[in-house]
Each structure stands twice: as structure tokens, then as C-alpha cells.
Amino acid sequence: MKIKTFEEALARLEVISKRLEQEDIMLDEAVNLYEEGMKLVNFCSKKLEEAENRVRLITGIKNGDIESEEFERDVE
Amino acid sequence: MSVKIYSVTQITKLIKDILEANFYGIWVEGEVSSLRYSSTGHLYFSLVDERASLGVIVYKNRLKNIRFELKNGMKVVIFGSLSLYLKGGEYRIVAEHIRLSGAGKKFYDLEKLKQEFKQKGYFDRKRAVPPYPQKVVVVTSPTGAAVQDIINIIKRRGAGVDIYIYPVSVQGETAKESILKAFREINEIDKTDLVVLARGGGSNEDLWIFNDPDIAKGFFDVKFPTISAIGHETDFTLCDFVADLRAETPSAAAELITKSKVEMLENIKKFKRILGLNMQRILNTSKRQLTLYSKMRFSLRIDGFIGNRILYLDNLEQKINSSVLNKIASKNSQIQKHFNIIIRNSPSTKLKTIKHKTELFQYKIEGKIKAILENGKKSLNIYSYKLTSLNPENILKRGYTMTTDIQGKPLKSVNEAKKNSYIITRFFDGSIKSTLKK
Numbered sequence: 009m010k011i012k013t014f015e016e017a018l019a020r021l022e023v024i025s026k027r028l029e030q031e032d033i034m035l036d037e038a039v040n041l042y043e044e045g046m047k048l049v050n051f052c053s054k055k056l057e058e059a060e061n062r063v064r065l066i067t068g069i070k071n072g073d074i075e076s077e078e079f080e081r082d083v084e
Numbered sequence: 085m086s087v088k089i090y091s092v093t094q095i096t097k098l099i100k101d102i103l104e105a106n107f108y109g110i111w112v113e114g115e116v117s118s119l120r121y122s123s124t125g126h127l128y129f130s131l132v133d134e135r136a137s138l139g140v141i142v143y144k145n146r147l148k149n150i151r152f153e154l155k156n157g158m159k160v161v162i163f164g165s166l167s168l169y170l171k172g173g174e175y176r177i178v179a180e181h182i183r184l185s186g187a188g189k190k191f192y193d194l195e196k197l198k199q200e201f202k203q204k205g206y207f208d209r210k211r212a213v214p215p216y217p218q219k220v221v222v223v224t225s226p227t228g229a230a231v232q233d234i235i236n237i238i239k240r241r242g243a244g245v246d247i248y249i250y251p252v253s254v255q256g257e258t259a260k261e262s263i264l265k266a267f268r269e270i271n272e273i274d275k276t277d278l279v280v281l282a283r284g285g286g287s288n289e290d291l292w293i294f295n296d297p298d299i300a301k302g303f304f305d306v307k308f309p310t311i312s313a314i315g316h317e318t319d320f321t322l323c324d325f326v327a328d329l330r331a332e333t334p335s336a337a338a339e340l341i342t343k344s345k346v347e348m349l350e351n352i353k354k355f356k357r358i359l360g361l362n363m364q365r366i367l368n369t370s371k372r373q374l375t376l377y378s379k380m381r382f383s384l385r386i387d388g389f390i391g392n393r394i395l396y397l398d399n400l401e402q403k404i405n406s407s408v409l410n411k412i413a414s415k416n417s418q419i420q421k422h423f424n425i426i427i428r429n430s431p432s433t434k435l436k437t438i439k440h441k442t443e444l445f446q447y448k449i450e451g452k453i454k455a456i457l458e459n460g461k462k463s464l465n466i467y468s469y470k471l472t473s474l475n476p477e478n479i480l481k482r483g484y485t486m487t488t489d490i491q492g493k494p495l496k497s498v499n500e501a502k503k504n505s506y507i508i509t510r511f512f513d514g515s516i517k518s519t520l521k522k
Contacts, residue, residue, distance in 0.1 A: 014216055018348075021355045028362035038366040045359040052352045056216065056244055056345065063235050063247045065226060072274035074248055079226070079235075 014055045017048045024048070093170065100168035103175055107166035112138065112177060113185055116158045129154070131162060131177070139176035140164075150182045159185035194295050197322060201297075206304050211328045213309045215344040217277035219246050221308075223266045226251040229284035230313065230334035237338035241346055248276070254283050259293050267302040278341065279306050281323055282313040282334040294321035303327065313337035486510045490517075 024045040028038060064076035090098070114131035121127055127142040140162060142150070154160070164179040201207060224230045226249055238245055250270065252262040263281075270279055281303055283291065293299060294314050300322035303310060312327035313334040324330045331337035487495045490506045501507060501520055509516045 018351075025355060025358045025362070028359065028366070033366060035366060035370045038363060042359055042363040045355070049352055049356045049359065052348075052355075055218075056349055056352065061239060061244060061246070063238075063249065066221070066248050066250045069269045069272045072272060074221075074273055074276075076248055079247075079249055 014052060017052050017055075021045060021048050021052070092173075096168065096170050096173055100170065100175075103166045103168050107177075109163070109165055110177075111161055111163050113159070113161045114138065116154055116156050116160055119154060119156050127154075129156075131160070139174060140179055141167075141176045142179045142182070146180060149180065152184065154182065161185050194322070197295070197297050197300075198325065201300065201322065201326065206301070207325045209304075209328075211309045213311060213329045213340075214277045216348055217245060217341055217345075219248070219276045220278045220280060220341055221248045221250055221270055221273070221276050222280045222282055223250045223252055223263065223270070224280075224282040224334070225254045228254065228282075230282040233284070233333070233335040234280075234282060234313075234338040237335055238342055241342040244345065245341055255286075255290055255293065260296060260299060263293070263299050264302045267306055271305070271307050273308075276308050278311060279308045280311045280313055280331075280337050280341075281327070282337060283315060284334060285316045285319075291315045291319055291321055294323040297322065299323065300326050311337050311340065481512045 024041045027033060028041055028045070033041075063079040064074075065079040066074055066076050068075040112131060114133050117130045117132045117137075119127070119129040125144040127144075127147060129140050131138045131140050161183050162177060162179045163181040163183075164177045166175055167178045168175040198207075222231065222234060224234075231249060234247065238247060250266045252266050253259045254263070270276070281294075283294065291314060294312075303312070303323050304326040309329075310327045311329045311331050312321070312324045313331040313336065314321050314323060315333070317332040320330075329340070331340055486509070487501075488508050488510065489495060489500075490508065492508070495501055495507065503520055505520055507518055507520060509518060
């Protein structure tokens with residue numbers, strides 16, 4: 009399964025965590041799930057940190073893209 | 085020549101009929117003057133403008149329809165019907181509703197607009213607002229309090245949201261066109277997670293533009309999910325109703341945008357911890373099992389093999405312990421290789437099978453030996469009994485005798501006895517030697 013969205017990743021992490029908590033899990037399955045889980049954690053963290061609290065002022069819209077400049081009004 | 089002469093009553097009744105039939109359910113605007121309550125509790129005042137005056141009566145049971153305190157000099161709009169009082173010969177308007185002038189009409193119009201919008205379904209289309217928006221366009225005044233509130237909260241929370249301010253003017257003559265243009269242009273953007281329409285607190289008049297049907301429709305037509313954040317908690321505008329989500333204030337909107345994100349970061353950390361802890365536990369269990377199996381020492385070769393695997397597991401455990409969880413995930417191919425080897429050879433599985441087989445074998449062997457011993461014991465008893473009962477001595481005791489030749493060889497038949505030879509007859513307590521005569 010190819011995880012594309014943040015929500016999908018979260019849902020999958022939920023499943024993996026539950027499975028890892030069960031007693032009957034075999035080592036090979038656990039290792040695979042652990043690896044997959046850590047990849048998802050990284051994916052989610054990255055997604056969340058992609059945006060960086062920037063505040064921009066829109067100066068125009070061109071070809072579907074926002075043109076912007078630094079929003080000058082200072083925040084102390 | 086006859087002239088029609090009316091009585092006072094007749095003419096006044098005629099005027100009354102004409103007045104009341106023609107001026108029923110009308111709106112009249114003017115200024116309040118000569119306000120007074122009668123002893124019976126009805127309210128009387130005059131509605132005046134520059135050149136005329138109109139008497140007003142509000143009956144006691146209608147006073148509750150007035151939602152504000154009437155004062156002389158106030159400009160109001162009255163809804164009611166004209167009525168002529170025969171005895172006094174005066175006409176008045178009997179008021180059903182009184183509203184503040186301007187606002188009165190505006191509220192009335194707004195109510196009608198709300199009905200219309202609701203009927204068209206503009207209030208009921210609520211799209212899902214993304215819980216973790218990354219890119220948010222805020223339509224607001226770049227110099228207003230709203231933008232400041234939003235920026236402050238988002239900066240403080242550090243939640244990783246990029247804010248794009250679409251600058252508009254939110255009051256004055258240019259406001260409407262400026263906001264409509266913003267909506268049109270935003271619809272040309274390929275991707276944004278959210279559009280927020282924000283305006284800080286202000287008077288009713290200040291916020292009134294957000295009741296404009298064109299602006300509300302324009303906001304409704306924005307192709308991205310929308311949040312309205314206009315004025316204070318108590319202010320509801322048409323834009324609030326068509327938005328996918330209404331925030332009580334611009335600050336509340338900023339909280340909404342960042343809240344789930346802050347929680348999510350926590351959540352992700354929690355998942356990471358759970359993964360690590362469980363993996364650690366599973367590794368520990370596996371290691372314990374391997375150690376246990378190695379103690380059984382089926383063979384030195386397997387023992388050494390397990391020892392190696394334990395080293396691998398120790399290795400991995402150390403890496404997890406030193407909390408390079410991330411590294412493990414990213415640089416996992418190395419570890420994965422080790423694991424693949426372990427799993428492919430799967431000593432635990434093999435050992436389990438071997439152990440099981442051995443146990444089975446042991447059980448079978450034990451069972452067999454036991455059975456053999458049991459049988460042996462039984463046979464021995466029988467033999468011993470037989471041996472006992474077959475002992476010739478015992479037979480002799482019962483009154484039998486045994487005859488042998490001189491060498492002690494038993495004579496089983498008369499034919500074996502030869503004439504003139506010696507025979508020996510054995511009793512249980514002795515024997516007699518005799519000579520055969522015939």
C-alpha cells in the first residue's frame with residue numbers, strides 16, 4: 009500500500025501500533041512493521057514541518073500560483 | 085337645490101374608513117418626539133420630520149416588540165396601521181413594530197436574504213475543513229487587528245502553517261469590490277488548504293459589509309474550504325452562515341488552524357515511542373527465547389549459531405536503546421539484512437521443531453521401555469509361579485513319587501525299566517533303592 013496523505017499515514021500507524029502491542033506477533037513481522045512505522049513517523053513529521061510559520065503578503069496570482077512578498081508588519 | 089350635509093360622526097366615519105382601508109400595514113420613518121406613557125400603560129409619541137407630525141400609539145401588549153429603549157430624538161421606522169379615533173377626531177398610527185431607522189430596514193432585508201440563501205442551500209453545504217492545513221490564505225485588511233491577532237497566535241504556537249495574506253479593504257466604498265476581487269483571484273490558485281475571511285471587532289455598521297449578498301455569494305463560491313472569522317462572538321453575518329466553519333473571532337480562527345496540528349505533533353511523537361517500546365519488548369522476548377533454547381544444548385553447532393543471533397539482537401537492541409530510532413528506520417537495510425538472515429534461518433522456529441520432536445521421541449521411548457518393563461515384570465511373575473508349581477519337590481509333597489534309574493535319570497515309561505536293574509524311588513523326604521524282578 010502506497011501512503012500518500014497524512015491522514016492515511018496516521019491511520020496506518022494506528023494499525024501498526026495496535027499490532028505491535030499484541031503478544032502473538034512473530035519477530036519477522038514485528039521488524040517489518042517497526043520499519044514501516046518509523047518510515048510513516050518520519051513522513052508525518054516531515055509533512056507537519058514542511059510549512060514554517062511564514063507570513064507572506066500576496067501581491068498577485070499568476071498561472072495558479074501565489075506571488076508574494078515578506079509580510080512587513082512586524083510581530084514582536 | 086339640495087346640499088348633502090354630513091353629521092360630524094358621518095364624515096368622521098367616512099374618513100376613518102378611507103384612512104384605515106388605505107393605510108394598513110405601512111412603514112413610516114421619522115424622529116421620536118413627545119414621548120409619554122398613559123396612565124393605562126399605553127405609549128404615545130409623535131413621529132416627526134422637518135415639516136410634518138404623525139401621532140403614534142403603542143398598545144401595552146405590543147411594547148414587548150420594541151427591543152430597545154425609545155428616546156426622544158431617535159430616528160425610527162414604525163410598522164403599523166393608521167387608525168382614527170372618532171371622539172377626538174384624531175388619527176394615529178398604531179405601531180406593531182418599531183426599529184431603529186436604517187438598521188431596521190437593513191435587518192428586515194437581511195432576514196429576507198437569509199431566507200433566500202437558506203432556501204438555495206447556501207447555508208447547508210459544509211465542506212470538511214482540513215485538520216492539518218499547511219497553506220492558508222487569509223482575506224483581511226493588512227493593517228487591521230485581525231491580521232495581527234492571527235499572526236501572533238500562529239507564531240506563538242509554532243505550528244508550521246504558512247499564512248498568505250490577501251490584502252483587502254474591509255470598510256469604505258472600495259471594500260466590496262476589493263473583497264469580491266479577492267474571492268475571484270483566489271479561485272485561480274491551484275492549491276491552498278484553507279481560505280479565511282477575517283475582520284476584527286467593530287460596530288454593526290463596520291461589519292455590515294459581510295451581510296452583503298454579493299460578498300456572501302462570492303465567499304460561498306470560493307472553491308477551497310472556508311472559515312469565517314468576523315467581529316466578536318456575538319456577531320453573525322451572512323458570510324458566517326455560508327462559511328464551511330465559523331470561528332468566533334480571528335484569534336479563534338488561528339487557534340482552530342493550529343490546534344490539531346500541535347496535537348498531531350504530539351501524536352506522532354507518541355507513535356514513535358510506542359513503536360520503539362514495543363520493538364524493544366519483542367526483541368527482549370526473542371532474545372530470552374533464544375537464550376533458553378541455547379541452554380538446551382542440542383548440539384554445540386546450533387548453540388554457536390544461536391549465540392551469533394543473540395549477538396545480532398543485542399546489537400540491534402543497543403541501537404534502539406541509544407535511541408537512534410530514526411536512524412534505524414532510515415538506515416535499516418543493514419539491520420534488515422541481519423534480520424533477514426535470522427528469520428530465514430529462523431533458529432527459534434527450527435529449535436522449536438527439534439525440541440518438539442525430541443520430546444515426542446523421548447516420550448515414545450519412555451513409553452515403550454515402560455511397556456517392556458511392565459511386560460517383563462508380568463512374565464517374571466508368571467514364570468516364577470510356574471517354576472514354583474513345577475518344582476518336583478513340591479509335587480512329591482503331594483504324595484507323588486519319582487522313579488529314576490541308578491544314575492538319577494527319571495523313568496517316564498514302564499518300557500524304560502529293565503529287568504534286574506536298580507531303580508530309585510524318590511519321596512519328598514528320602515528315597516528307596518529297589519531291584520526289578522520281573
